[in-house]
Amino acid sequence: MASRRGPVIAVSGPPGSGKTTYARRLAEDLGLEFYSAGMFFRELAKKRGLTLLELNQLAAKDPSIDLEIDRMTYEVGLRGNVVVEGHLVAWVLRDIADVKIYVTAPLDVRVNRIAARDGVDVSVALRETIERENVHRRRFLAYYGIDINDLSIFDLVVDTSKLGIEEVYRVIREFVTLVLSRSR
Numbered sequence: 001m002a003s004r005r006g007p008v009i010a011v012s013g014p015p016g017s018g019k020t021t022y023a024r025r026l027a028e029d030l031g032l033e034f035y036s037a038g039m040f041f042r043e044l045a046k047k048r049g050l051t052l053l054e055l056n057q058l059a060a061k062d063p064s065i066d067l068e069i070d071r072m073t074y075e076v077g078l079r080g081n082v083v084v085e086g087h088l089v090a091w092v093l094r095d096i097a098d099v100k101i102y103v104t105a106p107l108d109v110r111v112n113r114i115a116a117r118d119g120v121d122v123s124v125a126l127r128e129t130i131e132r133e134n135v136h137r138r139r140f141l142a143y144y145g146i147d148i149n150d151l152s153i154f155d156l157v158v159d160t161s162k163l164g165i166e167e168v169y170r171v172i173r174e175f176v177t178l179v180l181s182r183s184r
């Protein structure tokens with residue numbers, strides 16, 4: 001459903017799937033503001049005078065940190081004219097997003113991408129990726145009763161391992177343009 005406040009596009013997917021790559025470009029091309037769960041996390045760390053590591057450690061014990069990130073995500077969604085990117089943001093914005101996109105790729109592809117991008121060992125990237133996905137999945141089930149393996153809320157699901165960046169982006173861009181033009 002189209003919002004009167006301007007488009008809200010949510011881009012979700014597991015670590016290393018390409019969310020940031022495609023969400024940033026969409027925002028640029030469509031003249032929308034770009035936000036990410038990572039940005040909200042950094043903003044919250046600053047507000048509380050904590051380092052990212054400290055906030056991470058706190059979040060592992062205190063569920064209110066992640067709920068605060070979800071609240072920040074929702075508030076930005078309510079403003080409209082945004083592309084919001086994050087593993088779980090599409091579920092947070094499920095009632096207000098005009099387009100919900102899920103990008104994904106097999107675990108081995110994503111882990112190799114993360115290792116190359118962050119300059120870390122593949123074994124380290126693998127451990128951290130699995131850990132991150134498990135934490136996110138458990139949290140969403142515990143707090144919202146939502147199974148994030150259920151992709152039925154999404155309008156478009158793209159396997160980013162099958163095509164190059166430009167081709168994937170073209171698929172996403174064309175789909176978003178079509179949906180927005182139909183819903184306005």
Ligand SMILES: Nc1ncnc2c1ncn2[C@@H]1O[C@H](COP(=O)(O)OP(=O)(O)OP(=O)(O)O)[C@@H](O)[C@H]1O
Pocket residue numbers: 013014015016017018019020021022113114117160161163164165168
């Ligand atoms: N279709 C593709 N083919 C090859 N590499 C790709 C493709 N799409 C994205 N990548 C690369 O994968 C890496 C991960 O992409 P990106 O950082 O956008 O993922 P992400 O989902 O935001 O990751 P994270 O959740 O870890 O922040 C980047 O180096 C990006 O250039």
